[in-house]
Amino acid sequence: MKKRVCSIISAFIAVASVSFFSCKEENEVYLYNWTYYTPDEVLRDFEKEFNCTVKVDSYASNEEMYAKLRAGAKGYDIVVPSQDYCSIMIKQGMFRELDQSKMTNKSHINPLVFEKADYDPQMKYCVPYYLGAAGIAVNKTKVSTDYEKTWNIFADKQFAGHATMMDDMREVIGDALTTLGYSINTVNQNELKEASDYIIKNWKPNLVKFDAEGFGKSFASGDFWLCQGYAEVVFGEVPEDKWEETIDFFIPAEGGPSYLDSMCILKDAPHYDLANEFVNYIHRPEVYAKFLDAFHFPCFVNKDAAQYMTTKTMYEADQMSNCVLKEDLGEDLDKYNELWQEIRFTE
Incomplete structure (x- = not known):
């Protein structure tokens, strides 16, 4: 996790x-x-x-x-x-x-x-x-302030080639399920497939890769302008006196996995x-x-x-109010695994 x-x-x-x-x-x-x-x-x-x-x-x-x-x-x-x-x-x-x-x-x-x-x-x-919950970090020194503060920001073409999402199937698929109005803990195959297709069609074209560990350093260096992940990963790599001018971190109002x-x-x-x-x-x-x-x-x-x-x-703590805890899905987790492989390796 x-x-x-x-x-x-x-x-x-x-x-x-x-x-x-x-x-x-x-x-x-x-x-x-x-x-x-x-x-x-x-x-x-x-x-x-x-x-x-x-x-x-x-x-x-x-x-x-x-x-x-x-x-x-x-x-x-x-x-x-x-x-x-x-x-x-x-x-x-x-x-x-x-x-x-x-x-x-x-x-x-x-x-x-x-x-x-x-x-x-x-x-x-x-x-x-x-x-805690994963959210979105935008490098304010690289883009304008005109961007959507929802998970669908990953479809914004101004971030193409400079965006990354976590190498974490429950987080990424969970964000897509939230965007589509479904539960992040759903095991409904049709809903999961719709979320997978949405990621592949709308978000993946802008992504450099799925990255669970190194995105903080790449954000701090200016290579990544848009990252999905835990705030401490990004803030931990940027000097504290640069936080205000560099980082816009938020959790979308619609919530997501926590x-x-x-x-x-x-x-x-x-x-x-x-x-x-x-x-x-x-x-x-x-x-x-x-x-x-x-x-x-x-x-x-x-x-x-x-x-x-x-x-x-x-x-702000209140940004987590609409977030939902990831539940133990037991054997149904295999449904996520299968779709995650499709998401990661579809060209």
């Missing part, structure tokens, strides 16, 4: 291998999280307040995390999967229910997040960590009580603000954190 970008922040805690974990100490908690996703300041502050040690191991994809846990990795207390893997892992009994008596900061979480997280609407297992990463306590967590304290601690508004500030993330999940933020966000 999504990639984390190493260049957006440097002050992070080093990670340790699970093979070196010792689970005997009760004043320790073990966090298994995405790479470059946990500000060191937040960890150190928690350690001081609770007189404990937080140890961190990291992963680059949901698939990596899930495979390691299913293979029998032990010692972790908290893991941070995205919504589709939350759904899978709940069904497979991989989580322990949260201690609701300790979730005193639950009231700070945006009610819209609970509506979107229909796989666990009561927050029995999953506490939202961050809601992801929701959540903190979950594993069923065999060796430090259950402290893990609950950590999950709740993250949602103190002043603490959550430090997490957002570290990445210039918009404040959507924890609305009350906005008053404590000190940095300018990459885009």
